[in-house]
Amino acid sequence: MGNIVDRRKNNKGKSTGNRQKFLRRVEDQIKKAIPDIMSQESIKDAGTGGSVSVPIKGIDEPSFHHQPGSGRKYLVRPGNDRFNEGDRIPKPEGEGKGGGGRGKGSNSPEITQDEFTVVLSREEFLKYFFDDLALPNLLKKFMDSTYTFSYKRAGYTKDSVPSRLNIKSSFQQSLARQIALKGAYEKKLKALMLQLEGVAEEEERMLLEVEIEKVARQARTIPFFEDVDLRYNNFEQVPTPVTSAVMFCIMDVSGSMGQHEKDIAKRFFTLLYLFLTRQYKNVELVFIRHHTEAKEVDEEEFFNSRESGGTVVAPSLKLMHKIRRERYDDSWNVYCCQASDGDVWSREDAVNCRRLLRELILPSVQYMAYIEINRNSEGDLWQAYKEVCDEINFSMRRIQEVNQIWPVFRGLFRKRDELNAV
Numbered sequence: 001m002g003n004i005v006d007r008r009k010n011n012k013g014k015s016t017g018n019r020q021k022f023l024r025r026v027e028d029q030i031k032k033a034i035p036d037i038m039s040q041e042s043i044k045d046a047g048t049g050g051s052v053s054v055p056i057k058g059i060d061e062p063s064f065h066h067q068p069g070s071g072r073k074y075l076v077r078p079g080n081d082r083f084n085e086g087d088r089i090p091k092p093e094g095e096g097k098g099g100g101g102r103g104k105g106s107n108s109p110e111i112t113q114d115e116f117t118v119v120l121s122r123e124e125f126l127k128y129f130f131d132d133l134a135l136p137n138l139l140k141k142f143m144d145s146t147y148t149f150s151y152k153r154a155g156y157t158k159d160s161v162p163s164r165l166n167i168k169s170s171f172q173q174s175l176a177r178q179i180a181l182k183g184a185y186e187k188k189l190k191a192l193m194l195q196l197e198g199v200a201e202e203e204e205r206m207l208l209e210v211e212i213e214k215v216a217r218q219a220r221t222i223p224f225f226e227d228v229d230l231r232y233n234n235f236e237q238v239p240t241p242v243t244s245a246v247m248f249c250i251m252d253v254s255g256s257m258g259q260h261e262k263d264i265a266k267r268f269f270t271l272l273y274l275f276l277t278r279q280y281k282n283v284e285l286v287f288i289r290h291h292t293e294a295k296e297v298d299e300e301e302f303f304n305s306r307e308s309g310g311t312v313v314a315p316s317l318k319l320m321h322k323i324r325r326e327r328y329d330d331s332w333n334v335y336c337c338q339a340s341d342g343d344v345w346s347r348e349d350a351v352n353c354r355r356l357l358r359e360l361i362l363p364s365v366q367y368m369a370y371i372e373i374n375r376n377s378e379g380d381l382w383q384a385y386k387e388v389c390d391e392i393n394f395s396m397r398r399i400q401e402v403n404q405i406w407p408v409f410r411g412l413f414r415k416r417d418e419l420n421a422v
Contacts (some may be wrong), residue, residue: 003389023027132411133366134279135245135335160232169231176231178222187221201302203238244282245333245366247272248320251302252340254291254311261373265339266303267405268371272337275300286323290316291344296323311345313381316353336361336368342379350384358388370396 081419083089116187158168189212196208250266250271276283288294289303291309294316316338342351361368374383384398395409 054407076244097129133331135276135333146370150238152238154217154234154236157234158228158230158232164232164235166231166233170229171231172226173231177226178224180387181222182219184388185215189215189219215370236346244284245280245282245335246324246328247276247284247304248286248288248324248334248336249273250290250316250338252291252311252313253289253305253308254306254343256311256343257304257308257341261341263373264373264399264402264405267402268399268409269337270303271405271409275409278402286320288316288319290319294319311343313340313344314349314351314356317353317356317361324364334365336365337371338368339371339373340381341374342372342378342381344380347380348378353381354384354387357385357394362388362391362394365393367393368395370394372396372398374398374400 092253154400156166191269192212193210196205197204198211249269251263251269257265273285275287285299287297287299289297289302289305289307290313291307292312292315293309296319297305320336329332346352357368370381371386372379374382378398382398385394385396388394395412397412399408
């Protein structure tokens with residue numbers, strides 16, 4: 001018995017083209033399921049792929065069939081030993097009474113449908129999250145081509161234009177060739193001289209002397225330069241960033257931020273992290289956590305540290321401005337996302353934040369978003385930021401529950417042409 005080995009790259013015999021057609025058919029249902037994914041799963045896990053349940057309606061393939069009742073049909077049913085032509089066949093028991101399912105029926109008039117589970121890869125999963133999102137106000141020349149190309153020295157080549165001739169390298173190649181050839185001729189001359197000493201016949205000696213003279217002449221006439229010696233400077237194109245973008249992530253980890261608020265903040269920043277690392281190759285992230293003090297941390301500490309304390313917000317904005325001034329010049333597109341519950345130690349801190357925002361932060365950033373995570377009323381920070389919310393590069397949003405993360409995130413980072421169409 002022969003064995004059939006399926007070596008097709010597409011799993012389960014599904015072609016990539018057919019899969020993409022199917023995903024386009026259920027695209028709307030997948031997008032509607034995104035808010036539920038935000039509230040039910042870890043966003044980091046969502047970034048590795050996952051499954052989405054969509055209604056069965058609409059996934060059936062269209063097909064041609066005969067219209068019922070048109071024309072005569074003659075059918076032969078094999079294995080019939082109970083009925084003759086013209087007999088009335090009784091309706092099967094249970095038809096229209098809940099089918100073959102067990103349990104009590106429902107008197108609800110609502111028609112329900114089973115669900116179909118679509119398993120998405122990481123790239124497919126993130127596509128539905130981020131394809132229609134973009135960093136606002138990113139200068140077009142930086143977006144059209146993140147890289148420009150410059151020429152960099154890359155060793156030597158044997159063929160090029162004369163202006164790129166490397167004299168030193170060519171001279172070294174010439175000396176190496178001359179030494180190698182002279183060594184070969186000298187070895188041959190030495191062998192001929194030894195042979196000449198052992199020859200007595202005049203005619204044979206004359207022939208050897210002619211050969212010795214010929215080899216000696218060749219050794220003296222080795223050309224100083226040959227085409228094979230020439231070496232030219234080689235240059236290759238290397239991508240060079242025209243400019244880059246930097247995103248400052250500022251998260252409040254003070255004692256007033258409860259577990260619910262911190263969970264929402266981490267989910268939001270995780271979603272932002274996935275968005276930036278997928279959509280842009282040349283975006284740096286700077287993570288800042290603050291309570292009474294502000295500190296720049298790495299990614300691991302930003303998302304996992306349990307450090308807490310009082311609430312003073314202004315130092316975080318000062319630290320951001322200090323880092324931006326020291327590391328990033330005017331060629332960088334600077335962005336900032338700040339998440340807090342809005343509570344501050346004193347009204348003076350809120351006033352300082354507003355002043356820093358107006359005088360230092362907003363003049364130097366392309367876009368800043370403030371997310372307030374508060375189940376109750378507007379916080380002190382929200383009240384202070386209200387006075388600068390009319391700036392075109394500043395947005396404020398409130399999040400009270402986990403299922404509001406995605407609508408807020410989408411509202412902050414929708415592409416500008418989509419916003420203008422709304």
